[in-house]
Amino acid sequence: MIEAVTSDRIRAAEGPLLAAGTPLMERAAHQVALRVADVLRARAGAVAGARVVVLVGAGNNGGDGLHAAALLARRGARVTAALLAERAHAGGVAAARAAGVRLVASPGKDRPSALPDVPRAAQVAVARESLAAHVVVDALCGIGARGALRGSAARVVREINRGRDGSDTFVVAVDVPSGIGVDDGVVPGPVLAADLVLACGGPVAGLLLPPAARLAPVVEVLDLGVDVPDPGEQVVRRLEDADVRALWPVPHATDDKYARGVVAIVAGSRTYPGAGVLCAGAAVASGAGMVRYVGPRRAEDLVLAAHPEVVPGDGRAQAWVVGPGLEPDDEDAERLVRAALGRAGAGSEAHFAATGVWGSGAGATDGGVVPVVVDAGALALLPTRCAPWVVLTPHAGELARLLTSRGRPVSRSAVEAAPAEHAAEAARLTGATILLKGATTVVVGRGGVLAQADAPAWLATAGAGDVLAGLLGTLLAGRAADAVRDPALVARLAALAALVHGRAAHDANPGGPVSASAVLAQLPRTVARLLALPA
Numbered sequence: 368m369i370e371a372v373t374s375d376r377i378r379a380a381e382g383p384l385l386a387a388g389t390p391l392m393e394r395a396a397h398q399v400a401l402r403v404a405d406v407l408r409a410r411a412g413a414v415a416g417a418r419v420v421v422l423v424g425a426g427n428n429g430g431d432g433l434h435a436a437a438l439l440a441r442r443g444a445r446v447t448a449a450l451l452a453e454r455a456h457a458g459g460v461a462a463a464r465a466a467g468v469r470l471v472a473s474p475g476k477d478r479p480s481a482l483p484d485v486p487r488a489a490q491v492a493v494a495r496e497s498l499a500a501h502v503v504v505d506a507l508c509g510i511g512a513r514g515a516l517r518g519s520a521a522r523v524v525r526e527i528n529r530g531r532d533g534s535d536t537f538v539v540a541v542d543v544p545s546g547i548g549v550d551d552g553v554v555p556g557p558v559l560a561a562d563l564v565l566a567c568g569g570p571v572a573g574l575l576l577p578p579a580a581r582l583a584p585v586v587e588v589l590d591l592g593v594d595v596p597d598p599g600e601q602v603v604r605r606l607e608d609a610d611v612r613a614l615w616p617v618p619h620a621t622d623d624k625y626a627r628g629v630v631a632i633v634a635g636s637r638t639y640p641g642a643g644v645l646c647a648g649a650a651v652a653s654g655a656g657m658v659r660y661v662g663p664r665r666a667e668d669l670v671l672a673a674h675p676e677v678v679p680g681d682g683r684a685q686a687w688v689v690g691p692g693l694e695p696d697d698e699d700a701e702r703l704v705r706a707a708l709g710r711a712g713a714g715s716e717a718h719f720a721a722t723g724v725w726g727s728g729a730g731a732t733d734g735g736v737v738p739v740v741v742d743a744g745a746l747a748l749l750p751t752r753c754a755p756w757v758v759l760t761p762h763a764g765e766l767a768r769l770l771t772s773r774g775r776p777v778s779r780s781a782v783e784a785a786p787a788e789h790a791a792e793a794a795r796l797t798g799a800t801i802l803l804k805g806a807t808t809v810v811v812g813r814g815g816v817l818a819q820a821d822a823p824a825w826l827a828t829a830g831a832g833d834v835l836a837g838l839l840g841t842l843l844a845g846r847a848a849d850a851v852r853d854p855a856l857v858a859r860l861a862a863l864a865a866l867v868h869g870r871a872a873h874d875a876n877p878g879g880p881v882s883a884s885a886v887l888a889q890l891p892r893t894v895a896r897l898l899a900l901p902a
């Protein structure tokens with residue numbers, strides 16, 4: 368599991384070390400230079416003679432970049448450092464100059480730390496040189512960044528981005544891609560998408576959160592000897608493949624189908640029967656002990672034809688999945704959804720406030736409260752408050768509608784610009800655990816935020832969400848009693864579902880298109896592959 372914290376935690380951890388004179392910048396620069404040298408060897412064959420452009424900002428992030436530039440120049444790389452702010456780290460400039468780094472817009476002798484704005488022609492030249500380099504190092508700003516990149520830095524980054532499509536420029540970002548919201552992952556202006564991010568001491572939350580996460584697809588943490596204290600709930604987590612084994616409900620030799628967990632599905636309608644087929648099929652494919660299906664005759668016939676192991680009709684279950692493919696104003700479906708939500712014990716929060724316990728763990732298996740996944744059409748049928756083992760699985764448009772219906776009018780694009788913030792708002796307003804779908808899926812529940820970026824963009828296809836809902840139903844049914852006792856587990860299981868869903872989409876056809884049916888069919892093999900990994 369990757370854990371990322373807010374930037375003030377990193378600063379607090381670094382403070383005492385810096386006060387004691389620990390050379391953190393030298394350590395960071397040394398490790399950045401080593402990793403850039405690895406990339407140069409892979410891309411240019413050797414470090415000596417390879418072309419590197421370092422984009423340098425005003426603060427210590429720029430200092431890291433300049434010291435790394437000096438180290439690379441000493442190993443024979445042809446390094447240009449473009450000083451793109453009104454000042455630059457003095458020690459870094461001296462080291463770079465002494466090592467033979469070519470300094471663009473370097474400070475004059477009489478104004479060593481007050482740089483003029485870089486002229487337009489020089490900005491274009493820096494962008495051209497960057498696009499032709501083997502590696503570009505982004506050291507414009509790190510955790511000290513506030514708001515969108517500005518001035519020459521913003522213009523050079525825009526210029527590089529304009530030319531980047533046809534070029535295979537490799538960008539290494541020092542600490543973060545400059546200009547992202549380091550704590551909330553917003554992208555308020557131009558940012559250079561990184562191929563590799565080298566996080567200094569520990570990753571900050573913004574690297575894992577959408578929309579910034581897509582600009583930081585690979586994050587490596589540089590060990591600077593900084594110990595970040597336990598941040599409690601101020602943390603963003605990402606599950607990795609090695610976490611699957613610890614969380615997945617693997618059956619024991621003594622289990623029968625009921626002990627393994629029964630999932631009941633209310634999905635699909637006369638108009639959209641396929642959602643029922645995909646949702647129930649995903650619950651079967653991910654290993655439920657039994658799957659029940661409740662829906663109109665046409666959908667039920669199709670579900671049973673595709674998945675004969677599904678049991679038709681209502682009955683006891685350890686988890687419910689409601690909503691995929693329901694038609695508005697379908698009174699039968701509405702009654703079933705409300706009954707399922709009733710089984711989740713909408714009043715559980717009052718019980719928790721009175722007793723300090725979330726519910727009886729046994730309740731989940733003896734007909735008491737059970738987890739419920741609420742998707743698509745069922746999102747409009749929520750009670751005022753939900754228990755945290757009710758998991759809402761909206762996409763951005765559905766979350767915008769949900770927030771608007773609760774007196775917080777917001778557009779889909781506003782949700783997309785700050786997904787974690789809006790998911791947290793929905794969790795506060797409803798009490799439920801929120802799984803907000805997208806290229807990076809954000810889960811907000813008890814115990815903090817999780818952000819999963821495991822899926823290829825090919826997964827953005829109709830029906831994929833129905834598969835996710837069925838898969839999550841199986842996980843919650845398999846660990847229902849634990850989930851009701853420990854609501855933080857609900858959020859982890861939701862993140863686990865997103866991880867496995869994304870991996871199955873990749874495994875089904877690496878690098879190419881996938882249908883929702885193909886993801887479903889791939890699930891058993893992907894689960895087996897992930898369970899075979901060492902924990």
Ligand SMILES: NC(=O)C1=CN([C@@H]2O[C@H](COP(=O)(O)OP(=O)(O)OC[C@H]3O[C@@H](n4cnc5c(N)ncnc54)[C@H](OP(=O)(O)O)[C@@H]3O)[C@@H](O)[C@H]2O)[C@@H](O)CC1
Pocket residue numbers: 378381385391392393395424425426427428429431452507508509510511512513514515516517520541542546567591
């Ligand atoms: N703590 C340590 O010693 C260690 C830290 N380390 C490294 O230092 C980094 C933190 O350094 P930092 O605190 O100096 O801030 P940094 O990220 O360089 O940015 C601030 C500068 O950028 C400017 N600026 C701000 N916003 C901007 C914008 N939107 N667009 C353009 N410019 C903007 C801002 O200018 P100002 O607003 O003040 O005029 C200020 O000058 C950290 O990420 C890591 O890489 C490692 O070496 C290990 C030891």
Ligand SMILES: Nc1ncnc2c1ncn2[C@@H]1O[C@H](COP(=O)(O)OP(=O)(O)O)[C@@H](O)[C@H]1O
Pocket residue numbers: 762804805806807808822823824825826827828829830831832833834835868
């Ligand atoms: N760009 C993307 N990259 C990767 N995964 C994506 C992307 N866009 C959407 N997804 C995923 O695809 C699925 C789409 O679900 P959803 O929008 O509910 O579709 P449907 O309602 O048709 O089933 C979600 O799991 C979501 O996280």
Ligand SMILES: [K+]
Pocket residue numbers: 428505506507508509540541542543544545
């Ligand atoms: K940076």
